[in-house]
Amino acid sequence: MPYRSADRRRALAAAALGRTVQEPGPVSEESEPFHAISGTVIDVSPHLIVIDTPDGHEERLVIAPWATAWRGEAVNPADLPVGANVIIKALRSGRVVDRIWADITRITGVIQAVGTESKDRTLELHCGPHRGRRTVVVPYRASGRLQVRHPKFEPGYLFDAIGVREDGVAHARLPATSQPPYRWTAVPPPPTGYGGVQSRISGTATWSDTFDVEEQGVAYPMLERSDAACDDAGISCTGLPYLALGSMLNVRNVCSGRTSVLPVVACGCLAGRFCDRCLECGTSPRGRIVELSPRSFVELGGDLTAGCFNARVGMG
Amino acid sequence: MLTTIATAQLPVLVLLLLAGTVAKMWTATHESEPGALSRLGPAVLVAERWRTPVMLACALGELFLVGGMLVTGHPFFWWSAVAFFALSTYVLWELRRRRPDVGCGCFGEVSAIPVGWRSLGRTVVLTGMSAGLLWTPQVPGWKTLAGLGWDHVPAALAGLAVLLALSPEVEETVARLRYRAPCEQRRLNPATALGRLRASTVWRSHVGLLSSPDPVDSWRELCWRFFVYPGRSPAGDPVDVVFAVYLSGRHPAVRVALVDSDGQPVAAEPLLESTPISAGR
Numbered sequence: 001m002p003y004r005s006a007d008r009r010r011a012l013a014a015a016a017l018g019r020t021v022q023e024p025g026p027v028s029e030e031s032e033p034f035h036a037i038s039g040t041v042i043d044v045s046p047h048l049i050v051i052d053t054p055d056g057h058e059e060r061l062v063i064a065p066w067a068t069a070w071r072g073e074a075v076n077p078a079d080l081p082v083g084a085n086v087i088i089k090a091l092r093s094g095r096v097v098d099r100i101w102a103d104i105t106r107i108t109g110v111i112q113a114v115g116t117e118s119k120d121r122t123l124e125l126h127c128g129p130h131r132g133r134r135t136v137v138v139p140y141r142a143s144g145r146l147q148v149r150h151p152k153f154e155p156g157y158l159f160d161a162i163g164v165r166e167d168g169v170a171h172a173r174l175p176a177t178s179q180p181p182y183r184w185t186a187v188p189p190p191p192t193g194y195g196g197v198q199s200r201i202s203g204t205a206t207w208s209d210t211f212d213v214e215e216q217g218v219a220y221p222m223l224e225r226s227d228a229a230c231d232d233a234g235i236s237c238t239g240l241p242y243l244a245l246g247s248m249l250n251v252r253n254v255c256s257g258r259t260s261v262l263p264v265v266a267c268g269c270l271a272g273r274f275c276d277r278c279l280e281c282g283t284s285p286r287g288r289i290v291e292l293s294p295r296s297f298v299e300l301g302g303d304l305t306a307g308c309f310n311a312r313v314g315m316g
Numbered sequence: 317m318l319t320t321i322a323t324a325q326l327p328v329l330v331l332l333l334l335a336g337t338v339a340k341m342w343t344a345t346h347e348s349e350p351g352a353l354s355r356l357g358p359a360v361l362v363a364e365r366w367r368t369p370v371m372l373a374c375a376l377g378e379l380f381l382v383g384g385m386l387v388t389g390h391p392f393f394w395w396s397a398v399a400f401f402a403l404s405t406y407v408l409w410e411l412r413r414r415r416p417d418v419g420c421g422c423f424g425e426v427s428a429i430p431v432g433w434r435s436l437g438r439t440v441v442l443t444g445m446s447a448g449l450l451w452t453p454q455v456p457g458w459k460t461l462a463g464l465g466w467d468h469v470p471a472a473l474a475g476l477a478v479l480l481a482l483s484p485e486v487e488e489t490v491a492r493l494r495y496r497a498p499c500e501q502r503r504l505n506p507a508t509a510l511g512r513l514r515a516s517t518v519w520r521s522h523v524g525l526l527s528s529p530d531p532v533d534s535w536r537e538l539c540w541r542f543f544v545y546p547g548r549s550p551a552g553d554p555v556d557v558v559f560a561v562y563l564s565g566r567h568p569a570v571r572v573a574l575v576d577s578d579g580q581p582v583a584a585e586p587l588l589e590s591t592p593i594s595a596g597r
Contacts, residue, residue, distance in 0.1 A: 008533075009533070009535060012558040013540075015573035015579075016560040016571050016572065016573040017560055185364075227506075227535045227536060239501055240501070241500035242500060242537070242538065243536075244535035
């Protein structure tokens with residue numbers, strides 16, 4: 001059955017159940033909102049960065065004295081190369097740069113094949129039915145750091161790393177989590193739910209770069225397979241309720257105290273298979289609840305290189 | 317006396333083997349979720365691609381034994397049953413040693429709790445029961461079953477009670493029935509919801525507005541399933557008719573709304589199904 005649009009579904013469901021239509025976006029609070037701006041670097045100096053945004057505009061942003069940048073490792077913002085794709089966390093109505101991530105990518109998938117080219121390793125990953133296959137290079141100098149937390153570079157095991165995209169190839173740099181000790185088909189069952197679903201569920205929120213640039217939304221694991229056209233959906237190691245593409249979620253970053261209302265725009269079939277915890281501020285309960293688009297993740301105060309934040313998620 | 321007790325165990329054995337066959341076949345063919353078999357039974361001791369065939373082969377082996385024991389009185393089947401249960405004891409012992417986290421899979425997916433002394437004790441008792449049958453007259457099982465009388469009932473019930481006491485699956489089944497996952501977390505068939513919608517009065521009173529019998533979109537949110545049909549409002553404008561069906565209960569709540577292309581609800585005048593006729597003047 002064709003999936004038409006999230007907005008239409010939202011309007012129809014609200015009309016049928018007599019509820020109000022919610023608009024996506026941050027929930028206004030007293031704290032200063034963060035803005036996520038993506039684009040390509042045109043020019044950069046110690047105090048100013050000029051980027052070309054996807055809609056063709058040129059943005060000139062002031063770099064705050066405390067601002068830092070990341071491109072495989074912590075770098076000085078003025079050292080970013082021209083042409084790098086950046087995601088910027090900006091303050092003051094999006095005019096002052098607080099943090100820059102350049103050419104960052106996150107590679108989450110199931111290992112299909114492992115190849116060795118000289119000292120570097122190449123992993124073929126299955127990233128879900130709608131995301132296809134990806135290839136990631138694990139450089140020799142990063143392999144020790146990665147293998148401490150991903151001991152099994154074997155087909156059938158999950159892989160989740162953060163890296164940089166160089167010349168169209170993803171190079172892993174940091175492990176985004178500890179590798180689950182089970183194969184991707186053997187996810188532990190969720191704990192038995194006694195009496196009703198809780199209105200708010202706590203767990204981990206991560207990000208993924210498979211969303212469109214500037215897209216706001218989340219990928220959610222617990223979708224009906226027939227609705228989402230995703231045969232791997234509907235598996236999670238936390239007791240999550242079923243939702244659909246187009247449902248609105250209220251995502252709260254417990255660490256930064258920021259909240260956004262975001263639509264479910266994709267199937268998070270691989271996120272549901274990780275039973276990890278986030279240690280950003282205290283220890284979160286087990287299980288990934290949502291995978292956010294980079295823009296939503298940054299606007300909620302998340303650090304892309306940390307990979308996750310402790311989240312509390314509820315309906316609408 | 318001993319022969320009576322031994323003979324009375326035949327229906328218990330037949331019942332158990334048949335239940336095991338059906339449960340294993342169901343689990344192997346209706347894999348409820350990918351990887352369910354990787355937590356079950358001796359199948360985990362073999363490579364992943366052999367798991368379903370091994371479970372099916374085990375189920376067919378049990379069926380073969382039951383069939384042989386019921387139809388013929390050949391000693392081969394009676395000895396095979398003894399060997400089967402003795403081998404099962406060994407396999408479960410080995411499973412407990414090598415993979416203490418997986419269930420025995422004896423009754424398919426219900427037996428997902430790790431193998432313990434009770435599961436092992438049950439196969440030992442079953443081995444004893446099948447060995448006891450060797451002392452009974454070697455006639456086809458169906459003749460024995462037909463010849464059972466009231467004097468066999470206490471022994472059969474006692475055998476069944478021992479096996480039930482040694483079955484962790486009983487508690488698992490009771491817990492599953494008692495603590496059923498809430499409706500929001502259960503996988504539910506969209507076809508059932510569509511059937512319930514079409515049986516509702518709301519559907520009958522709005523079916524005249526629909527311009528197509530098939531929904532153009534359908535999705536599920538928590539315990540509601542939505543169906544969207546193209547239609548026309550009572551004023552004749554094109555609208556989307558959206559039905560929301562609650563997914564729990566036999567006669568669930570059904571709600572309906574007419575929404576125009578701008579996303580605004582349109583008031584639906586209830587259609588008159590019949591013209592009221594005054595009987596008298």
